[in-house]
Amino acid sequence: MALASKLIDIHTHVYLPRYCSLLRSRTSVPRILTSTRDGKPDDRLLILDHEPSGGRPVGPQYWDRDEKIKFMDRHGIDLSVVSSANPWLDFLSAPEAKTLALELNEDLEQYCSESPQLSSSSLKRLYGFGLLPLVPGISTSSLLETIDQISKLSYLKGIIMGSRGIGKGLDDEALDPVWAALEKAGLVVFLHPHYGVDEKAWGDKDNGHVLPLALGFPFETTIATTRLILAGVFDRFPSLRLLLAHSGGALPQLSSRLASCIDHDPVVASRLKHDARWYLGKLYFDAVAYGPEELGFVADVVARSERFESGRPANMPPTVARTLGSKRMLFGTDHPFFPPLQSTEKWKSVVENLQAIDSVAGWGQAEKEGVRGGNALSLFNLI
Incomplete structure (x- = not known):
């Protein structure tokens, strides 16, 4: 199989052992809580207040590299770009966050560097997104030091971050040196939600994780990205490479409404x-x-x-060439989340995403292979 035909998962998480140890030591959310269920030890990951369903059952698939590789093999995934999962370092003090970020970045480098080699290639099967100590009170120099560390680690190709920045959101001007450094280093920024929206919006009925995950997380991404646009971040840092989780949430659907609201608002009409x-x-x-x-x-x-x-739409044929848009889209699984409820060889969540790519009207084989893996090879400079 040619390298461009490989299947590459760019949305796949790991809770590294050092991070799990910290979560197990905690007595408040976020934490890993060990209890007994049906007479057997039961580990549950609690990452939000009032976690539905008593938290998520966790096991070796969350931290064991061999389990990650087994999952990849089961689904025909050749290479994965792995990221530490939420809530990252949000709950730590600035000194603790800096120390742990540096340590976890080294851990992830080792996790990836010791993975098997991709057959008929010089590539490894695992690469990663590093962590920044994005917490209130952190110094700019600490953030820049961590970016420098990540840029020198061979198997880390970007960073993952949430939407809070250093406490005021990602449109905080204090983050401009961070965006500048990330742009200069050529690191991909993977924007991933954690907090969703106000839990009161979900009402009192028990609907499990459905509303926070299906709606709250994508809405968080939508708002965070819109704030970046309104703040002119992409005007100041035009080469910044931002990857959005969950297909950008609701932003694509609402983008024309957003543009109209901007045009009619005197506060922002001439800002961008x-x-x-x-x-x-x-x-x-x-x-x-x-x-x-x-x-x-x-x-x-x-x-x-x-x-x-130019701000003024040019005349175009009514049919948009969605083949061009495919070049900005990349396959992901969200492993180890969304496991099947019943025993099965393959995860429905993964199969559905692959079937969706294969069934997009207007995409030929080249576009499908690009989304499945070719685009990731280019974005992460793996070829």
């Missing part, structure tokens, strides 16, 4: 260099959407972005 829809063409999106219609729509929105570079 481009129409808001133009910036979506500068972003990257994972393909964790589970449906071909959703993936096709995201590709359409990405592809049309060039129409808005």
